[in-house]
Amino acid sequence: MKYPLPALIDLPRLQQLMDTLYQATGINHALIDNDSVVHTAVGWQDICTKFHRVNAETCARCQESDRYIKDHLGDGAYVGYRCPQGLVDYATPVVIEGEHVANIFTGQLLHEPPDIEAFRQQARRYGFDEDDYLEALAKVRILPKERIGEIMAFQVQLAQMLAETGLTRMRQLEAEEDLRRLNRDLQQQVDAQMHALRQLNAELEQRVSNRTEQLEAANRELEEFSYSISHDMRTPLRAVAGFARILLDEHGARLDPEGRRLLGVVHDNTVFMGQLIDGIIEFLRLGRCRMECQTIDVGAMAREVFAQRVAAVPERTVRLTVGELPPAWGDPAMIRRALENLLSNAIKFTRPRAEALIEINGRADAGESLYCVRDNGVGFDMKYQSKLFKVFERVHAPGEFEGTAIGLAVVKRVVGRHGGRVWAEGKIGEGAAISFSLPGKGKQSESGR
Amino acid sequence: MEILLVEDTAADAELTTRALHKRNLANHLVWVKDGAEALDFIFATGAYAGRDIQNSPKVILLDLRLPKVSGVEVLRRIKGDARTRAIPVVVLTSSREDIDLAACYALGVNSYITKPVEFDEFARVVGELGLYWLLVNKVPGG
Structure with a gap:
């Protein structure tokens, strides 16, 4: 079974129900799964639990009864068995989605008053305390065989109901599991995508940072280049301005007015260019000082x-x-x-x-x-x-x-x-x-x- | 000999000489064209081996950007030697923003001139500085 019985059947409720039934009718009950685990039980007889199941030899017979019942069970039906010890058991299977998961037992009863002498012999044969054994036997319910049909009809319906609720519960559990798996898969996909996204983002950031660094380096280099060019241009410019000035001062008299004007234009523009260069140098310096x-x-x-x-x-x-x-x-x-x-x-x-x-x-x-x-x-x-x-x-x-x-x-x-x-x-x-x-x-x- | 001009650019050397000449300061001027020659002259080595080292210039006009040995290095050697430490050194820079200027201050430069593009201005500052260091400033033992 994919799910354990307690997951499929509300066992405390079932126990409660069976307790009530037992008190009202004396019909005892046990739900036992295929691994012989007893899940719910009420009204079990001392003669079985304290005597037959305790002695190795009689217990072997009990197990033989169990096996017989198990082997002869069919869905929607019940089976009865009279054990070699003289008691009668009835059982009906609980089948959930074609799988036989457990049996509902009722029984440990007698159909007619017991043959006391036979039980007395049995006590002696297996070494039970005779008085205690007979006292336990006296507690065994005597139920006419004709009544069994209606009781077992109830038990079969109960088994079917348990099967149906069990199936519903199983479907629900499966659906929940599917949902969990789906959720897990989805989460994994989201995680994977988030991881990829983060990685991509980190790469992008690295690239931007690298590019920024390159650009900044290029910009710095360009500024340094401009700076050094501006610096170096001052020297020839000084010569042009200086010699134009000297020419004007020392040889101006030999030029006509237009010649002097032209030389003045040369001089003034050279000086202006010097101012431009000084401006650039200052501008560049302010960027890095x-x-x-x-x-x-x-x-x-x-x-x-x-x-x-x-x-x-x-x-x-x-x-x-x-x-x-x-x-x-x-x-x-x-x-x-x-x-x-x-x-x-x-x-x-x-x-x-x-x-x-x-x-x-x-x-x-x-x-x-x-x-x-x-x-x-x-x-x-x-x-x-x-x-x-x-x-x-x-x-x-x-x-x-x-x-x-x-x-x-x-x-x-x-x-x-x-x-x-x-x-x-x-x-x-x-x-x-x-x-x-x-x-x-x-x-x-x-x-x- | 009163002025040692260390200048690799011929045009700048001529402008400087003319500026000093205007103030009648260029009569005893020696012009060397790079840092190595400047050191040879100052310390009387190499081509200037026969020169009397005691006969030191009253002022050295030193360009910073020089072939072979830089102006900063020349300044370091002058200021690092007891025989020459007292010689006033005026640094000529291409602009106020020259990155070597800070090093010159640390080495104990006496003064500096930013060479203006305009000749009148250039002549004025060179002339004034020459006048100051030659006529006003008294060098110990000079």
Whole structure:
């Protein structure tokens, strides 16, 4: 049997039922499986349990009865057997799905009053205590053979009912097992797929990390290359500028005005190229220099920078107002460079104004400090906003405003290395506002080189 | 001999000489073209074996990027030798961002010039530094 009997039949309920039946009718009961395990029993007779089954010789006869009954059992029927000891047993099989799993016994009874003398002899033959044996015999129920049919009809129905509930229970157990197996298989599949997914993810991450590393190395190499080229270009450039200047100074008198003008163009452009190169070198350096951060009073630093810058244009009227600013956490030299560029731009692009107004405002917001430098200068067209922070990108006509067009790229790089953002708003003829954010102390994650 | 100019770029050497000349400082200038020649000159070895080592320059203008022996190495040898340690050395760098500049400070450079692209500016700083080290600064025993 695939399942043990207790799994298929509610044995405590059966025991209860049989107890009640025994009390009401004196019909005894036992459910015994094919391995001779007794699962439920009530009303078993002392004459069997204390005498016949104890003595080896009589027990052998009992077992012979068991065998006979087992061998002659058929589904839906019952069999009776009179044992050599003189008692009668009846049994009917419990068959679940074609498998004979157990037998229901009733019996250890007599059909007619016993022949006392024969039992007395039997006691003597097997060495039973005569009085005890006869007392046990007296307890044996005497039931006319005619009554057996109806009792066994009950027992057969009981066996069929047990078979049916057993089958139902078996199907349920099988279904549960199938479900468990299915669940296990499914879980295994899910586990396998999850494992594969995790592995794939790890591989992907490794690849991204490798690629990032390669890109960063390539970028570093490129920057170093640019840096060294920029550096080396200064030497020939110095010669061109220097000798153009000397030519102009020492031999200018021998050139006509156009010749002198042309030489001046050579000189001025060489000097301008020198400024561009210095701008690139600074821009590259700001991308890789070590940062030493501390708390910075941005307002004080801005006033200082402004005073220096505005001193270079004494003919202009430029007013600076600084609002309440949150302190910044950053590298002072780098932040100063950003402010120098922002204020230089503001001073430069307000040149057409009789009174130039520059305003710096700020506020703390969600762990970061925000700053905005606003001017009433010539402004810019918002459609060029994305070009504003790129190296060498101009949003004004060439010659209109001097400069290398690196200033805002420097600002972006400084802010980026602090983990902040930059953005710009403006309108032609109505000024520009450049804003940037700096994360608070401990919140920096260097980015945006 | 008052100035030793260590410079591999002929154009830069000429510009430097002209800048000094404007201040009448180029009359006693010796120009060497690489680090090895500079060391030979300073320590009176090799081609300069017969030179009197006591007759040291009043100032050395030293370019950092030199063939054979680098400017930093030349500086290390000058500042590491008791006979030459007192000679003022002015380093000429291509830009303020030169990575060797930090090493020069550690070695005890006396001063440095960032060579500006613009000649007027270049002439001004070279002239001023030359003037300072030749006329104002008193070298012990110099």
